[in-house]
Amino acid sequence: MTRETAQTSHPANDLVARLDAADRLPGAELLRALSYDLLGAEPGTSVVDVGCGAGRAVAELTERGVQAVGVDPSERMIAVARGRWPAADFRIAGAYELPLPDASVNGYRADKVFHELDDPEQVLTEARRVLVPGGRILLVGQDWDTFVIDSDDPALTRTIVHARADMTADPRAARRYRNLLLDSRFSDVTVEVHTGVFTGSAMLLLLTGLAEAACSSGAITREQTDTWIAEQRARAEADRLFLALPMFVAAATAAR
Template sequence: MTRETEKTRRQMDDLIARLDAADRLPGADELRSRSYDLLGAGPGASAVDVGCGAGRAVAELTERGVKAVGVDPSERMIAVARGRWPGADFRIAGAYDLPLADASVDGYRADKVFHELAQPERALTEARRVLAPGGRMTLVGQDWDTIVIDSDDPTLTRTIVHARADLTAGPRTARRYRNLLLDAGFDDVAVEVHTGVFTGPAMSPLLTGLAEGACSTGAVTREQADSWIAEQRARAMADRLFLALPMFMAAATAPR
């Protein structure tokens, strides 16, 4: 294994660990369940989970009697998903080129995916191709500019949040869900916002990641990042941490 491959594997394993941690946060189960309900996902239906990661949603949809397919561009992710959920259908593919026939699924779901896409419009064109007429689409994700964090230095906090947001391909894609879906020709477009409020140390890795990302861009100094991280850790230990994370969930229907 080359050094670069080892680095990539470590990065992917770190991402899997962070996704697993996110799945354990308060409210995460309810958020996923709501996305399945909006799909109308029931026995006999078929659905694709795009950017499936380690496969939890595919497994939960299967438990509901849905014929679910999980796709992810990462070979490592698909290998982990197949190991965790033997017998489930996982395939290596990206959002722009799904390994599915035209009009072949009743539901399309993408959770924390579209902000990673440089061309979300292209992904929606592909979604329309694979969805059967009247099929349901659900998108879930955060707007990276709207993370609310209490801090002794709100100006520095604003700088950190926005600098980290700008490292993402589409940091504000979630606020565009409705217009993107309308422009792509979907019907019955509706958007919900589910805001998680976190006050404990479980969010410390996210907060650290925000500061480290901002530091990597030069938006803040190493000293500023370290000081801000230390403040947030102290807040968590003293039960004074406050982080509000709005999650946007859009649902729509493919044209009949």
């Protein structure tokens, strides 16, 4: 294997590619803009983007005149973000210990992060620590049990979705956003659901990943995996693929 091949096939590079693809999906830009508005991210305010990945949100917030800080535990992600937006502020850190002083930011944003957390309550305690009194928190994410996929075999599809959910630390975190925020003493909690409907071949990568993950967990056989993926590929070629993906958007205010 050449060095170039090794680099392009590295799992971290695959994740960057998936994040970039997600950022380009219909509605993704509008959903990001909504998250900034719900944060009150105006010029002169400050926001920490937790789990910033390749840094697009930090760059967009900076363009708005916001003092934005992106944090991510992955050195690879931070390196990519710094390479793309060298003038922006990116730091290697996890959600449990943010490299920020107490009461130092007006907004806290976490997009597709909480389903990966073992202790969301502790993370929200950390969010309260860094937020100024009256600061805003914004959580975005999917519920991993609510992928809606059309298939000739709904029972197998249900098995695939649930098997992939079971491989996630907290697959139903999004449906718990409201109660998590209330239990952590945030106020003015609101929750919106924005459902993306996808019918093109761009989502084949995601659907293939769901099936392959279910296969690797032993929930379905190799034959079932190949058959299901072939059906979804055929649906895409015939313009009959259907995936609906609800995204939950929760916002709240830190205690004054």
